[in-house]
Amino acid sequence: MPRTDARAPGLFRVYCRATAMLAPLAYRSVARKLRAHDVPEARIAERMGHATEPAPGGPLIWFHAASVGESLSVLTLIARMGDRLPQAQFLITSGTATSAQLIARRMPPRTRHQFAPLDAPGPVGRFLSHWRPRAAVFVESELWPLMLARTRDSGARLALVNARLSMKSVDGWRRFPDTARFVLGCFSLMLTQNDRARRDLLAMGADPDRVHTGGNLKSTSDPLPVDEETLAAMQTALGDRPLWIAASTHPGEEEQVVAAHARVLERHPDACLILAPRHPERSAEVTALIERAGMSNARRSAGELPDDTSQVYLADTLGELGTWYALAPIVFLGGSLREIGGHNPFEPASAGAAILTGPHVTNFAETFAPLIATGGAVEVADADDLAAAVLRWLGNPAPLATARTAARDFAIRRQEALSDIVDRLCTALELG
CATH class of the missing domain: 3.40.50.2000 (Glycogen Phosphorylase B;)
Structure with a gap:
């Protein structure tokens, strides 16, 4: 599928050029934080899209969750989807060392973890070329414009689950309605935590047919493990x-x-x-x-x-x-x-x-x-x-x-x- 840059809003094209230039600087910052938690250099490079595991055979479903809470909230969902789809493989990405440690302890079957690529052309391109997900599920408020557009362009279908945006974020997106509609248009389905989050997405320009109140995903998680x-x-x-x-x-x-x-x-x-x-x-x-x-x-x-x-x-x-x-x-x-x-x-x-x-x-x-x-x-x-x-x-x-x-x-x-x-x-x- 061809890239959408040519028909994307001008602000998105500016964003792509800016992130390409700023990626090395951003990488130094995130690498420093990961090194402080003794993350190996090879794994730190995952933030630039360099995979440390081979791509699996079979259809791959990618889940992206930035924080500890978001990451843990989808583990039960991955396990349940694994029961429903016995041939599927799963990838979960996150951004912090703490989330990686906790995910490793509770990894569902047929699942692997990588640090998420920075939202810049090089890292995202390398990531998608290696993993080639069939579908991608983003959690809560992770609206990375380039990552979403490139993933959709790769042929994968996208969903946003547990959606919840701060009022500051909503107000910021509403200042650029064309770009907001473009980014939200990448999703085939958006499930919000509550009715307010649904109204926020609609105010940002989301397609009403794709937005539904789905409840808080954290309420569906299995009980925490007990030693x-x-x-x-x-x-x-x-x-x-x-x-x-x-x-x-x-x-x-x-x-x-x-x-x-x-x-x-x-x-x-x-x-x-x-x-x-x-x-x-x-x-x-x-x-x-x-x-x-x-x-x-x-x-x-x-x-x-x-x-x-x-x-x-x-x-x-x-x-x-x-x-x-x-x-x-x-x-x-x-x-x-x-x-x-x-x-x-x-x-x-x-x-x-x-x-x-x-x-x-x-x-x-x-x-x-x-x-x-x-x-x-x-x-x-x-x-x-x-x-x-x-x-x-x-x-x-x-x-x-x-x-x-x-x-x-x-x-x-x-x-x-x-x-x-x-x-x-x-x-x-x-x-x-």
Whole structure:
């Protein structure tokens, strides 16, 4: 199929020329970040489109997801499509070292991972020439104009799933309506997280016949993996102590979590908090905060288990949230006491944990409202609210059990939507 550059908007042609010139500079920046995580040089070169694995035989379906959350959200979808399409092979691309590490631990059958090519003619051209995908699925907000146009020109059919754009992004695209229509026209199907995202895509010029509300893909993911050996060791170490978790916390939130735990300890002196920062590399910073509060702690990254004196257990590792969620009945989800947008409530809900959240959950607005309505989650505003909610549940087993059941049932109901997403993708991408 011929390239569309000649009939593309002028801004797109300018973008192609600019990215061709800027690719070496962009590569130096992304390479530096990957080297900081000890990624091998050969794999870093994947960002320039140099593959490190042979292309598989059979039809290849490519999934692209930029971040950790986006990458993990599609693994269950890939596994389900693999069941539906036994001859298909799968490729998942992402941009960060952390996403690559977590994907490697949960790779579905017949799937391989590569770092995504930079959105420039050389990297994208090399990538497509090697992998030759039959179909491509982009996740959430990854609208790379050149990558989309070149992939469509290669003969592959494209879909956008879990679509969600910030208002800033929507406003930016609407300033260039011809280019927005051109980019969105690359997709045969667009499935949005909610009705607002559907309206945003339509306002940007998307074809109404191709845009549908598909729900939040993260709600359809399988429960997080649990390390049974670690779980058993933690259960033995903690016994029947009162326990709660603060997960995926950010700077400015740990202070409030630790302050709330101080109040919990006043009522339950033997209580333990499992604190799992969103970014484990902040371990030293969070440890210092805990010690300034006068609390004893043990650290997962040091291979320690909590003992009878450990008031806080710092879970400063990657990929173990499933184990922590299986351990504790109450989970506070971070990214919500500050204007970060919140994190995935389906993961703790699937584990049967009652959930606490701050008010800033724009990333999951369509999820938290019904979850709170069912009683599976409670919104808190600050450290005082958080402490009161934890104490209320720790002191009342029956309401806590009701909240845990409501959260688990909510997650189970949402998982049933995955079959519909698979059907829509297979039809729109002509995959059988």
